[in-house]
Amino acid sequence: MATQLIGRIPRLLHQVTFRRFWTAQTISYLGDQVSTIALPLTAVLALDASAAEMGFLGALASLPNLLFALHVGGFVDRHGRLRRTMILCDLGRAAVLVTVPIAYSLDALTLTHLWVVAFATGTLAMVFNVSSNSLFAAIVRRDDYVQATSLTRGSFSFSWVAGPGIGGTLVQILSAPVALVIDVVSFLGSAFLLRSVSVEEPKPEPHASKSHIRDGVNFVRRTPVLRAKFLGGGLLNLFYTVYFTLFLLFIARELKLTPGMIGVALGLGAVGALAGSFVTGRINRRIGIGPTFLLGSVVFPGALALVPFATDDKWVAFGLVVAAEFLSGMGLMLCDISGSSIQQALTPDRFRSRVQGAYLGLINGVRTAGALVAGGLGTLVGLRPALWLAVIGGVLSCIPLLFAPLARMRELPDQAE
Template sequence: MADRIPAVLRQKNFRNFWTAQTVSYMGDQVTSIVLPLIAVMALDASAADMGMLVTLQQLPLLLFSLHAGAWVDRRGRRRATMIAANLASAAAVATVPLAYFTDALTLLHLYVVSFVIGTLAVVFSVAVPGLFASLVPREQYLSATSLSRASYSFSFVAGPSVGGVIVQILSAPFALLLDVFSFLVAAVMLRTVSVEETKKEETESQRGIREALRFLGRSAVLRAKILSGTALNFFYTVYSTLLILFAARDLGLSAGLVGAVISVGAVGALIGSAITGKVSARLGLGPTYLIGCLIFPAALVLTPLAHGPQWIVVTMLVIGEFASALGLMLFDISGATLQQAITPDRLRSRMQGAQMAISYGVRPVGALVAGGMGTLIGVRPTLWFAVVGGLLSVLFLFWSPLRRVHDLPDEAE
């Protein structure tokens, strides 16, 4: 049994880092569904309100990712930065149940909290690659990258489902109190990590950002990865912004049932993370990425198709969430492995910031589009737009150099 455990997980420092990373990401994603559920159930939020809520949570990706990456590279002290981000997130989330129990909660309050925790999540995320490089020996790089990235991808799928189930059991305000606890646990775990961090980058902010963007522009593989990721993020945000509203109001599912349906995605994510290495070894990193990019949006076609008796609706949603999450893991882990391998150490935080600003920066746009289209043409037609758009947007990968990448590429100059 011990032989099946990746060697990197036998190292206490990496194990604690990975645990803290996983718990923190789960906290972010649980918040991402509990806040909208509170908005719908306690404040009777509309489609436009939901669009604004998600937009404000995702807007920091567009506004701050590049500058946060350059700031972290200049500052160093990535572990301390991640600890501070977790503590501040706990404090921000704690204000929501406090306001709820004192009858002072408003949509404006949720908007502010969404923006704050979105900003702190950006700071945390751009610090991860540099600390990762300080903890992991080169020979264990691939397995550690898969574990580290799988934490984010798994939380992206499992976090909302866990949040829905917790809301059903405890109610939304108490679910947020549990979320506060998760951020505190992550901060404590990071405190136990002993690491000599890589030297900070002595460079002016704007010049550092330009250097990262020039590096991205010179790499055809990274360009293809980020362009496809940007398209998928946009269309998936349109889809996910309206999913809860569609399931609860159009399909008549309870919060607990919505959470249970989406939780099946966590199973697909687990299987996807387990098989990505084997699929990549057989087919190559590039083809694995391409296959995942196609499965991820294609499976979601079952959501706008869903109608009829509740058991049929639930079955269709379950199959769609499972297959989509599996595809997400295939392309996200293989793509992150390529980026980590190609990017030089001194550019890691800036490249993470550039990738987040471009690929994730379209999320607030997607949320606004979802709110507008959901109001104008209806929720179900907007979901069709998201699913078909996601499929069509990645077809260019068939002609990109990324699909021909088989083995792990060398680090670029």
């Protein structure tokens, strides 16, 4: 598998259509993740937000996944126009985000403004991701599917680690609200690249029945590996959201790390994600794709335990944050690339948008609850104990995966019926 990956990825990247699609997608994902740190740091540094207010901000960013993702998946299958939808989502996010530095420069920025921006950008990001998943299947030949999935999911996972690091550095240089201007430029660049992508899109299903959405959910429910993956992933997302919502408050206020140190620590953590992307194929070949997925599901949250271990010594704390982000980034890539490849292999073409909608609705939607729980825990028990609870819960979230036939899965599974 590793030999195949090395042999085919360069060929994929030399295909103009895929390269432009992948680059636009990567830029858009990176812009999303820059926002995940620039918006909260704007709330913390410019508006002195409390733990509860930070929790509400995080909840609003993920709430659209809970409210709309299943319906968007059905809508995409019925109406198509995937590329046009993605371009509009990029332009919409640019227009919404640019209001933050404008309001800040006029001394008119409020928490309510940030809450509206978080909800709007979260909605547009969700629509973009559902449409992107379906357009991917139209661009990539089935023979190249696993390798292309590794590239697209790899860039998505990498953005989760690199984006906050870039955002922290930009905040240090420009201030949090002004850093969002760079984010706006990234979405405009993504839209420009998508305009140049020429592809025959899959035909929509305009006469789909009212059970269209329910059929996609039932497919996940009837497939043991997907059912376990969604349940375990939902729990992991819940506890990781609790962790990340309080993480910035903890390292900025209690560990006294500067925005620049935060950006560098998270940026160095991106190296771990990059290393994970290189070794995932080798580990898959050595122990099997199912065990690799299980391993990543434990390492990703488990490594974060180093952060609440941190002391008041700023440089010791900085080193522990770097180590935690590096190891967690590796675990994320092992988990996400392997898990996404398994999901793509199991899912028939006719269910792709609906399964992706179910993924965003049932997995990422729990981030809304996680952000609210984080606000409550941070207020009631304090930041450090709340981080410990989040890390322990994240590690235990792999338990549902143990009841699915993942430990014995050496190769990618056949498509489920």
